[in-house]
Every structure is written in C-alpha cells, then in structure tokens.
Amino acid sequence: MNAADLYPGKPGDTGEHVPASPPAPKKKSTVFVKELSERDRCRILKHFLELKESDRLLRFGTYLPDEMITKYVEGIDFSRDKVFGVVNSRFKVVGVGHLAFAPREKVEHGVEATEKDKVAEFGVSVSDSARGKGVGSRLFKRGAIHCRNADVDTLYMHCLSSNQTMIHIAKKAGMEIHREYGEADAYLKLLPADASSMLKEAMQEQVASLDYTLKANKRAAVKWLKTLPGMGD
C-alpha cells in the first residue's frame, strides 16, 4: 500500500528534504495516547492544517493542499480505522496516529510477512511544538499494540527514505525497512495477542481517557470564565 494509492500527487519527487542531524534530546514527560473519535474530527483537522508543507510531504508522501487534507480528514472512517491522539495541556491535538486497515493485496513490499487477510498501515504526525518528547514513538507503540490485539500480525509504514526521524523510530521498534527510489516501506511483525497485551492497551486507554477528560473540562471551564463580565482578556 502506497501513499499515492490514497492521495493523488507526485509521491516523493518534489522538494529535497535535507536530512538534519538529530537534535539535542528534550525532557520526555509522560505521554498519554487516547483513541480519538468522531467528536475529535475538527481538532484532528486543525492539527493537520497546521503542519507545514515539508511535514505534509513527509506525512503523506506528497504536498497536500488544505482542501485535500480536509477531504482526507472528512474521509476517516472511525468505525473501520483507529485514530490515536495526544492532547496538550490546552486540549489541543498535538499528535495523530492513523492506523488504516486494508486487504493484504494492497501491500507492495513485505506481503509475504503476513498470512492474515487484513493488514494495517500506520501514519503519524506530531506538531512542531511537541516534537522530540516521545509523542511520535508513543503513538507508534500504541498503534502496534492495537494491531496485535486486533489479530493483525504485520504493521506497515510508508515514508520517504530521507525521513531520518521516522526511520529512527521504525528501526528502534525493530521494523524491517525496504528502501527503493527515495521511498521506504517498513513492516513490523507482531506477536499474537495475550492477556498482558490486552490489559496493557486497556490500561493505557483508561489513563489516557482520564487525562483527556480533565483537560477537556479545564478548557471548558476557562472558556466559561472568559464569558463572565470583567474576566475576558
């Protein structure tokens, strides 16, 4: 499965992404990854629209204009795919991981890695302000454990081979990487689900739900306070 199957454009042939050297590590705090739903659609869209052109290229394999991003977000089927998110203290979505399920015929490289009829492809993006804090890695790990628990044994990812950060995350997770014509297809073999993987995902979701609710309530309270006379800016 290739980004070009999903999004029209010229995959990977535009602009030169100059690989940067790894930045100095930032302090990593606890990252809560929550499954997002229909009610988050607008905030997911806002996250994608704030990605700069070069990040859109890295995320989608092509420079997607705002209209195409809007179409993509409107087209997310929350009943079929899984979308995971990370929200900051102001309840803004700062990281999105989209796990799209597809028939195995859609896979270009590494199809032999799976015997299942269904495969999953993962795409991830993190807002500039939240990078280097472990958000992308946590989203990836959550996607992988979800696949495991959903009886999917192989997780695929497609990115440009110049995408050093994503390649680093993929390698650290033990992904096999197949590079060709400036693009990289990576796949990760997953163990079958067991009681511990089920429990781990359920616990992560519960804690993340609590964090999400607290942040949502805080934001609602701040908004309400601002409507009171003399409390606005």
Ligand SMILES: CC(C)(COP(=O)(O)OP(=O)(O)OC[C@H]1O[C@@H](n2cnc3c(N)ncnc32)[C@H](O)[C@@H]1OP(=O)(O)O)[C@@H](O)C(=O)NCCC(=O)NCCS
């Ligand atoms: C790729 C992306 C999701 C990473 O998000 P993130 O939250 O910054 O990732 P993390 O903080 O979890 O991890 C980054 C890791 O890459 C390393 N890294 C950062 N820049 C690097 C570089 N230029 N070369 C090699 N490694 C790099 C960091 O040191 C860190 O490694 P560590 O966990 O071993 O310390 C984010 O940069 C992004 O949204 N990019 C644009 C979209 C994209 O590329 N999506 C992937 C294709 S689907």
